[in-house]
Each structure stands twice: as structure tokens, then as C-alpha cells.
Amino acid sequence: MSEKPLKKPAEKPKAKAAARKPATPAEPEVTQALAAEHGLKPDEYQRILDLLGRTPSFTELGIFSAMWNEHCSYKSSKKHLRTLPTDGPQVICGPGENAGVVDIGDGQAVVFKMESHNHPSYIEPYQGAATGVGGILRDVFTMGARPIAAMNALSFGAPEHPKTRALVGGVVSGIGGYGNCFGVPTVGGEVRFHPAYNGNCLVNAFAAGLADADKIFYSAASGIGMPVVYLGAKTGRDGVGGATMASAEFDEGIEEKRPTVQVGDPFTEKRLLEACLELMASGAVISIQDMGAAGLTCSAVEMGDKGALGVELDLDAVPCREAGMTAYEMMLSESQERMLMVLRPDKEDEAKAIFDKWDLDFAIVGKTIAEDRFLVRHGAETKADLPLKALSGTAPEYDRPWVPTAAAKPVGEVPAIAPAEALKTLLASPNYCSRRWVWEQYDNTVMADTVIRPGSDAAVVRVHGTEKALAFTSDVTPRYCFANPVEGGKQAVAEAYRNLSASGARPLATTDNLNFGNPEKSAIMGQFVGCIQGIGEACRALDMPIVSGNVSLYNETDGSAILPTPTIGAVGLLASLDELITMAPGDGDALMLIGASAGHLGQSALLWELFGRAEGDAPPVDLRAEAKAGELVRYFGKQGLITAAHDLSDGGMGVAAAEMALAAGIGVTVTGHATLSDAEWFFGEDQGRYLVACDDAHLPRLTEAAIATQMPLRRVGSVGGSKVTLGESAVSLTDLEAAFEGGFARMMGEDG
């Protein structure tokens, strides 16, 4: 620890401070060094001293550290997040609440968000991932929505890295263990492998729920003297220090910093869900907030802050799992499956009956007060007495220096390839093989509304009791973001847009989970700023406002950062299931390519997987062309002109055509290109493209519509037979299927 001279705390209001400052002999003395251990920088500590005019108590220091760390305060990212588009006629509630709320017509709304649980999952993959799922589900049902779909976007280190298999196995079974028990269908996600994640895996969990648009619940408290009620699991010492740790770069000392790992209890979460929904229906709930990172602290402050009220907490009433818990521990505990709410006092009996029915612990732990004060009492002592508004309102905000990412060098010579062989190699690789190994461990059909299960473009879930449906997808290509953050940011949104469109869904809105390295490094900050710029541009152009999101910074180990990974989760709407488009073409169909092909091989899957080369620029994204192409595909779908559609992304047309063939169990033939090389034509990753399959009879109408909208459309092949033929070379569907379906198990060492 540095021995720099400490700035003296302001001396002035000493008498007052002494009178107010709660003194407990057992508690460590608060010094700048202790503040530093809590992750507070010297200037941040000084800010606290200035604000209070005294030294904070130990509990108060803990509260500040929780409120002001990166995870809760967004101090490095706020400035840039503000530039994102968050509005639109479809948006009922944008960022700032537990989850975003979007109108889906007929008085209904979809509520969704994505959140990371990266560090905890690296330390204890099963529990880390499980509690990540628990957290995001709580965010959704806190708003009054019943979760109807979940996704998970996972990034792991190199397949051959010694930790990778255990992380994959643990994370996947943790996600399944929690979501399956809770009873939400897990319908989509992503899995990628890259050495940049060797020391930091990413676990981004998405959840969406359904609610009546006029019955959304928010966190702002209202009314003075209203009871603040604690509901759910008891408080233990779980994760004390966790929020602070989640914002610190990993180093060798991680073993020492390890807090008690949080263990998830999906059974309690399920009861909490049912109890909360019943409670909300009873009219008893004024406001509600789940306890996430730094549970009681953040939730109580948020409820007060949003409602412009103070909060008084009596910690003696908090249900504790362990004996002798201190105020500090209770305020910072990250025990899962807990809620805080302000209830209507006249509905107390009804509320109690519901808690008892579900055998959940509850307690009145405080009340709202008129003063702007956050007062925490424990035993006979006042453990914290802070100005509530200032706790979040004066949180530091940084305009961190950043440098734009340098332009990428052009791609070098790409050797000639045998396209069918290359295709087989790609589809057998851990990055592009089937994820069946993963999603078969997730219950993806519970709730009996899953129309399109994992393995297609977007997953489609029917809106219960209607003929409407919602489509879900999660996308980002970190290679692109690394080479060119702005285009990469755009591309992530564009790919999500494409996946929704290829399923026949009209894209509605977006959630983002921005995973980056250490923002105190200007190059990393440059990646962050660039990606946000690109995401913002794309969301505007494609009318997919950001309604919720999450930022995870400091994903570095020993100075080595992850690839910039701004995961985009997006939701689309099918007004009727008749608009649904699948990925499986019919025998004899023509295969048509929508969009322009320049043969872009920079940062392509082909270069990386076959040659280990990460070269060139990311493919440019023409947002106007993207919008038009998506509209065209949806139009084709609505008119019943096509039998199947699939967007082109990693691995270009070759991979897309093969995936369609595998989905249908029928071969495809794609002819070569006159001027582009086989590598460029079959594996180029130009954006804004789709393959659609149609009956020959519909070709004239397809062409007509394409000409009218000035979209390139050309016939590239046909569906039939039992082989996938790319130009001059072919591979049997059986071989390809074995490569594709067996890839994941091979990577996990489970192939016998």
C-alpha cells in the first residue's frame, strides 16, 4: 500500500461530527488507507469528507464504497451512455429502472434487461452463473412482469486453455440449474471462445417478462411514514465486498480478496416471484426494488432517491441467517433472492397472508421519512446518518481520457481454399459448431409457448393466450469491435436486427451489456467510446432504442484485457404467428441472396479459424441498406413468398447456406462467383445480407419487390440432394452434420 501523506479530513465541524458519528470500538478506524481498500480513490474519499464535514463511520464508508463503485455508479460510463437513443413511441420506460418496458400492443408490455455476472462466474462458475440468472430474473419481475424467456451470452478463453472446460461446464449447468428450476424457458444466447477471455470469462444473462402496460411497478417510494418491508431469503455474509470486487481488476491476490461466494436458491426465487406478483395484484405494493449488488444499501437509497424521500432502517429487524452480523455486513450483503418494498399500511394483513402462503421471511425494516436522510440504526446505535440524495447525486463522474482505436491495416494475401473443406473445418470448430450441447441443458419449452427453440436465428415465444409472439436474439462480434469499435458497435446492433427480421419479427428495442477492460487506460476507453458511438448510430437508424443495459468494466487479468464485447440483446414483435419465418427451406427451392457482396475478409471467421489470423478492418455497416434489407425480408415473409430465411454473419454465405441445409436435412448447392475468389464469395462477411429460399413460382414477385426497393437480389443456388456444394467442391450432409453436431462435445472432451 502506498505511504503517501494522507489528506487531512476537514477539521471544521468537529464537535458536531463527534456527536453524530457513531462510535463502536470493534469497528476499524476509518482512514484514507481503509477507504483505498474499499476501492475509493483519494479524491473520492476527500469528496466524502467534504460532503459530510466529518470522517465517515465504518458502515458509512461501506455504504459510500458500494454506491460509488463503478458497478453501481457508472462513473466512467455515464457520460457516454447518455448519448444513446432511449426514446421512441414504443418505449414505456427506458433505462434507469430495473428493466426497460416496451409496448407490444393490446395493453401489453415486454419488460427486459441484460446483466453481467462475469467475475463471480470466473471464481465459482456454477454459483456465479446461477446467481447471475437469478439477478436478472428479479430485475424483470420486480417490475411486475412474469419472466417468459431467458438468454445467455457467454465468452470463454481458448478451448485448449486449462480452465476453459471447467468454466463452460460450470457456467452452463449453473444457468440451467437456476433457470430450469425457476421455470423460465432459456431460448437463446451466444457462446464464443477466444484467448482474450482466458483470464476473464463473460456471463451476460438476459431475461424478458410480460406485463400489462398499465400495471408496471417502479422503485420510487412515495408517502411519508410508509413501512419499508423486507421480503425473501435471510441475510448472510454472502459477497460482502463483492460489489467492490466486481469493479477491481483481477490480480494474483484474488484468493485473498475472495468474499463468501453467493449461493443461489432458485426455489426461493420462484416463491418470491409468485408472492410478488400476488402482492402486486392485491394492490398492496407502492414501490419495489430488488436487492442486487450491495443489496440493502443500493435498494433503500434508490427507493428514497427516486421518490425524493429519506429512509430510516432498523437493522435489528432484518432477518439474518448468521449470528452476530454487523451493520456493515448487513448493509453490504449480497445475499440473493431478497426484495425491498414500500407497502400500503392498510393492506398489511393481505400482504402477510401472501408471505405466509409462500413461506417467505418478511419484516418491516424501516420507514420512509420526509427529511433527505439515510438513517441506519442497529442496536442502540446510529450506524449511518447520511444525506440520501447526495449519496447517488454526488457520486463521482469521470470524463476519462480516451484515444480512438487506430485504423486497421489491410488484410494480407489470403491463400486459395477448397470451400467445402473450409466449411467443414469451420462448422466443426468450437466457435461455429452447434450449441446443442449447451441449450439441451436448458429447459427451453417450459411454459408451453416456445415456438422457435434455440438453434435458429432469433428464438420466438408466443405471448401467452394470443397469436402474437416475441422474438429474442443476442449478438456481438468482438473481433470486429476490437479492430474497429465504431463499425463493430454498429454491427452488433445490425446483426440483432437481422436475426429478428429473419424470423419475421419487427425489431422493437434493445438492451446492451457493455463488457470492456480497464477504463483508466485510454485505449480501452477509446474502445468503449467507439462502440457506444456505433451502437447509438445503429439503434437510431434501425429504430431500436436502448431501454436498459449494464456496464462491466475492468475485465482484465494481469493487464491483459478482453476483446471489447458490447453484447446486444434485442426483442422483436410478430403481430401474428402467421408472420413467422423459419430457417429450414423446402426441397427444390431456389436460394436467393439479398444484399451486396464485396468479399470482405477482414476479421473474418475464415481467417481466424483456418489461419489463426486476426487481420484487417471490420466489415463496414451501411445502416440504410440494413434497414431496407430487413424490411424486404419481413415483407417477403408476410406475403408468404419465402419458405425460409437466414441472415449472413460469421462465416458468410457458406456457413449460412450450410446451417439452412442442416436445419432442413436437405442439401444445398451454391454456385461460385465470376470475379470474387471462393474465400471472398463463400466466406466474406459483408453485412446487410440474407439468404432466402423460395419456390420458383414466387421468383418474379421477389425480383419485383427487390427492384422497387433497389435492393440487390440474386439467385445463388438451390435446395436439394444430400450434399452441400460450394462451387466446385462438396461435402455430404451426413459428414457436415457429424462435424457440426459433435463439435461441442469434442471440445469438452466428451466424445468417448
Next chain:
Amino acid sequence: MKARIFVTLKNGVLDPQGQAIAHALGTLGFDGVSDVRQGKMIEIDLDEKDKTKAEPKLTEMCEKLLANTVIENYRIEMD
């Protein structure tokens, strides 16, 4: 040689299973149960006959596979 390995959750780590069992025992009318914790017992038949040689081997097995030392403790018993 037979060895038994007992794997238990560390103190302070939430044990939802134990809680559910305690609750169910209460519902069934068993009172006076103040706490329940659920752990694992793993019985291993080893060719090794020498305890002093078996022990480090078993410890290594626990550290590497049988226990998740982030949240679990283990104890080794040999016949």
C-alpha cells in the same frame, strides 16, 4: 482400502437444501430441529493399502475434483 470423504458447505455459505429439509421436517411434525445442513459422502475403494501413502493421494483428489474448495470443506476418513 476403503476411504470416505465428507464434503460439507463452508460455514456461512447458504444451504438451501438443508433449509428445505428442516422446513419439511417441521411440516411433518418433527419439532426440536434447529438446523440442518446437507453434505456429500463419497466412498472410495483404493488399491493402496498403506494409509500414509493413501492420504496425500486422497487430499489431492479432494482438492482437484471432489470438493469445490471455494465453498466446500472436506474431511477424509480411512478404514
Next chain:
Amino acid sequence: MKARIFVTLKNGVLDPQGQAIAHALGTLGFDGVSDVRQGKMIEIDLDEKDKTKAEPKLTEMCEKLLANTVIENYRIEMD
């Protein structure tokens, strides 16, 4: 009083978890492991201090809930 209940699969009942552990130990390079069986250990804190009174109670708990006697055996240990 503290009691420990050990619940094990009956002889002849296949134990896929035990087999998987045995297999994994093999993969990790531990040889000489001839058999692995996984069971449960349930630790119970009872208010009852008298062993002779506690024992029938614990037996009843096992019969009624803690063990599935179709496939499992149990053994009770008291401190």
C-alpha cells in the same frame, strides 16, 4: 445434540454419479481407484439431549423423509 445421517444407495443400485467421479479421477491420472459411490450426509441439530430418545426420532425422520428406502439405506450417528 448433533446427529449425522448417512444415506447411501443400496447395493445393486447403479450409481451414475459415483461412476462419473471414478472416471474423472482416472482422467486426472489417479489410478488404483476401483470403485466410487456417492451418498448424502445430513447433519441435524436437535434440541433433544438424550440419545435413547433421539434415536427413534431420527429413525422415523429417515423412514418418513430423509431416505427413499426403495433405493437407499441409511445410518445414524450421534455425537
Next chain:
Amino acid sequence: MKTAVIVFPGSNCDRDMEVALTQATGTPAQRIWHKDSTLPDGLDLIALPGGFSFGDYLRCGAIGARSPIMKSVAEFANRGGHVLGVCNGFQVLTETGLLPGALMMNAGLKFVCRDVHLKVETTDSPYTRAYGNGGVIRVPVAHHEGNYIVDDATLETLKAEDRIAFTYCRPDGTEGGNPNGAMADIAGVLSGNRRVLGMMPHPERLADPRLGGEDGAKLFKGLVDTMATA
């Protein structure tokens, strides 16, 4: 036809079952809370839904099987009532002893969610009468503990009494396709009076053409037909 679904804390296919029963019978299925001790009068069928009753802690279905309502369900069954247990419901039925055997962890040790093919081994039951003899149907499974075991003597009895309702098979009806290692590929078994059925696969999840299959619907149709002619 009057039907009811028992709801345990942790049940999560209760609504799915309710929807399927309501659709098949045209009468809303009732929901019955596990803490209740009596059943409504005049029930024709009680369904124990899938999910994770009591978190499936200790053993799957173990704590649920000891819920207050289960005494009445057992009496109902013993009086000749029809009881259908799907997935967790099957586990509850074996834990109460209403059906023989037990469900152990899947041989692959992983949760498995996929469509499986089932051979209808007997049409001599209200649940299977609507399926053609020896027919193959497709329905999803989603479980971690579906590995059915019974002792050899009971297995012989089950076979002799034609009480194996469904076995896992390949799409063409040949042997294979067992997702969990179940003994004799057993996916569902009947009680001695053929009125209690426990099965791991979820017929209620594939009983709607919008979801890509209707094979599950016939199970409910068979029940409705039985009740209509009873």
C-alpha cells in the same frame, strides 16, 4: 369432465397442464394448493405437474410427496380415481408409493431438454387408448432425474401386467433414443388398476400445432373419451 392440478411451491408446469386440460375437456381445470388437505368433490382426474416442487431439494419430489394434500390424492387414487403425474409429478408419485420404482439422476448426469420419441406400449389405459397400437409419438423431455429404476421382480410384474405405458425409442420405433438411461427404456408406467400414470415426457408441451406438434394432445383426448363413456 372435472380436473384439477395440484400446485406445489416450485411447480412450474402447473399452468401448462391447466391449459392442456382445459383445452381438452372444455372445462377449466382447478388449481389445488399443496397445503390444502381436502379435494373438491366430483373430480375425475388429478394432475401432478412438472417443475421442481420444493426445489427438488433432498430428492426430486420427496418433500412434495409429503405435502398435506398428498394424503387425499392417495385416497383418491386408492378409491379408483385417475391421477396423472408428469415429470416432477411422476417423481412425486413414486415417492408416495402410488407407482413403483424411483427416478434417479440421468445417466449422462446432465439436465436434458429435447424432443424424444416414445413407443406406445399399451393402448389399454385411458391415457393411451387414443394412440394407435405400437405407434410412435414425439414429445419433449426436460429433466435431470428421469432415470427410472425398479427391482427385477417388479419389472417382471410391470411387463406381465402390461403396465409399461411408454418406452423411449428412435423415430422409426426401433430401440434407442433413451435420453436418461432409464431401465428397459421406460418413460411411463401405470398403476395396477391402470388409472394412475406417471411419465417423464411432457405431453402438455406438445399439444398445440403452433408449437410444432400435437402428439401430446391425444393423451388428454383419450382421457376425455374414457370419462365420456364411463
